[in-house]
Amino acid sequence: xxxxxxxxxxxxxxxxxxxxxxxxxxxxxxxxxxxxxxxxxxxxxxxxxxxxxxxxxxxxxxxxxxxxxxxxxxxxxxxxxxxxxxxxxxxxxxxxxxxxxxxxxxxxxxxxxxxxxxxxxxxxxxxxxxxxxxxxxxxxxxxxxxxxxxxxxxxxxxxxxxxxxxxxxxxxxxxxxxxxxxxxxxxxxxxxxxxxxxxxxxxxxxxxxxxxxxxxxxxxxxxxxxxxxxxxxxxxxxxxxxxxxxxxxxxxxxxxxxxxxxxxxxxxxxxxxxxxxxxxxxxxxxxxxxxxxxxxxxxxxxxxxxxxxxxxxxxxxxxxxxxxxxxxxxxxxxxxxxxxxxxxxxxxxxxxxxxxxxxxxxxxxxxxxxxxxxxxxxxxxxxxxxxxxxxxxxxxxxxxxxxxxxxxxxxxxxxxxxxxxxxxxxxxxxxxxxxxxxxxxxxxxxxxxxxxxxxxxxxxxxxxxx
RNA sequence: GGCGCGGUAGCCAAGUGGUAAGGCGAGGGUCUGCAAAAUCCUUAUGCAUCGGUUCGAUCCCGAUCCGCGCCUCCA
Numbered sequence: 001x002x003x004x005x006x007x008x009x010x011x012x013x014x015x016x017x018x019x020x021x022x023x024x025x026x027x028x029x030x031x032x033x034x035x036x037x038x039x040x041x042x043x044x045x046x047x048x049x050x051x052x053x054x055x056x057x058x059x060x061x062x063x064x065x066x067x068x069x070x071x072x073x074x075x076x077x078x079x080x081x082x083x084x085x086x087x088x089x090x091x092x093x094x095x096x097x098x099x100x101x102x103x104x105x106x107x108x109x110x111x112x113x114x115x116x117x118x119x120x121x122x123x124x125x126x127x128x129x130x131x132x133x134x135x136x137x138x139x140x141x142x143x144x145x146x147x148x149x150x151x152x153x154x155x156x157x158x159x160x161x162x163x164x165x166x167x168x169x170x171x172x173x174x175x176x177x178x179x180x181x182x183x184x185x186x187x188x189x190x191x192x193x194x195x196x197x198x199x200x201x202x203x204x205x206x207x208x209x210x211x212x213x214x215x216x217x218x219x220x221x222x223x224x225x226x227x228x229x230x231x232x233x234x235x236x237x238x239x240x241x242x243x244x245x246x247x248x249x250x251x252x253x254x255x256x257x258x259x260x261x262x263x264x265x266x267x268x269x270x271x272x273x274x275x276x277x278x279x280x281x282x283x284x285x286x287x288x289x290x291x292x293x294x295x296x297x298x299x300x301x302x303x304x305x306x307x308x309x310x311x312x313x314x315x316x317x318x319x320x321x322x323x324x325x326x327x328x329x330x331x332x333x334x335x336x337x338x339x340x341x342x343x344x345x346x347x348x349x350x351x352x353x354x355x356x357x358x359x360x361x362x363x364x365x366x367x368x369x370x371x372x373x374x375x376x377x378x379x380x381x382x383x384x385x386x387x388x389x390x391x392x393x394x395x396x397x398x399x400x401x402x403x404x405x406x407x408x409x410x411x412x413x414x415x416x417x418x419x420x421x422x423x424x425x426x427x428x429x430x431x432x433x434x435x436x437x438x439x440x441x442x443x444x445x446x447x448x449x450x451x452x453x454x455x456x457x458x459x460x461x462x463x464x465x466x
Numbered sequence: 467g468g469c470g471c472g473g474u475a476g477c478c479a480a481g482u483g484g485u486a487a488g489g490c491g492a493g494g495g496u497c498u499g500c501a502a503a504a505u506c507c508u509u510a511u512g513c514a515u516c517g518g519u520u521c522g523a524u525c526c527c528g529a530u531c532c533g534c535g536c537c538u539c540c541a
Contacts, residue, residue, distance in 0.1 A: 266534075
């Protein structure tokens, strides 16, 4: 028993997490299509996956995470052509932007970020295997399709009855050659809209279908069968269903044991998406003066399987909540005074237990944060009563650090005080020593005008960036 | 139509068959030269609606209403 239970989309049940290889968790997390800057709805999924990753590490597992970069598909081709750029140059800029945003959100890097265009041979090999085993067929135009009629388990993830699959409204004109409307492309024959984007293959020039990259790359980096596969709920069907069909038909073993899917980020009650145009990018939000850390908290604080309605009001609430965390840690440091950590005080021990119990239960982040804030309240009360020993304070500091290994949001990035602000702080300190309140207040106004806030605490002035 | 998610205080959000965590906001106290901040306390007789099971249901069962997602672009 690992104690960690996860909701598996396959069974729609909570299941105890047991990796295939003892002590090692292998996970594949569907990544971005790099045709544009990702929006924060996309990042909700990556923050969820980061929490999952960090929780596995907290539980003592070595984690191998793979996140793919989809750098060839209809949209990347379309938009690179519109920009008049080679595909690789066009996608490179969005790959870079993606990693910048991931850093701003304090998301730990995965072990592997394979790009689709670097794995065409692996995909061709997989398609050949499927062809040899009779799961794939070649259509008149040179495209290769997966035949779901040859794969009885089709629909097991989405819980779809194949007879109930309604023919899609959006059936592309070049898909008349399919035997079954639900068959999906493994290899797409080149057409003129693809321009110079094409690779040679046993079936002629063309490009891979969307789903096949994930099957080929997960196999390469994680083996034919691994532990966890994640993505947004919109990936359940068809993307993950198709991945399962391809991989399991080719390998004859389960692709992944656990399938975890996170709910959507909403805006005004509707799914945030590029096509709806109701999205915010991280850049936009940072430009409004919010910190990546605040956005991370906002995305993190709601359970991953519940829809999250994004508002600036809740981002403000996140900021205020984090300020409370910061005040507590700032207060704890002098209380500890560098003393060695003792045993956790009882109230902190209880909070630590609740924190772990909460995250063990399918990453119940709300209950874990409740434990955090209870600890802060009790810690403050104990400090008010001057009952916290340095050893206690050091132990609580260590607990917060341990928690932050999971949350990635408690530690405030240091703010360097610029020289002009520091000079005013020094002058103000002198003025205050002389009880020259008029000058002190004038300096405070000057500092405020430069975007900083001064607080007078028992230990002196503290300046923070507004 | 099929497969799903959600409806808990002003807002956000956990949770349990025995009487509602936490965050934000609000009100009050403490601290303070003033301020700001902080901190402590208080803040849902009720958990969409209607039935049922039960000694007892927000939590179990049934039905209904509302919002949202997927059903071959989508985290």
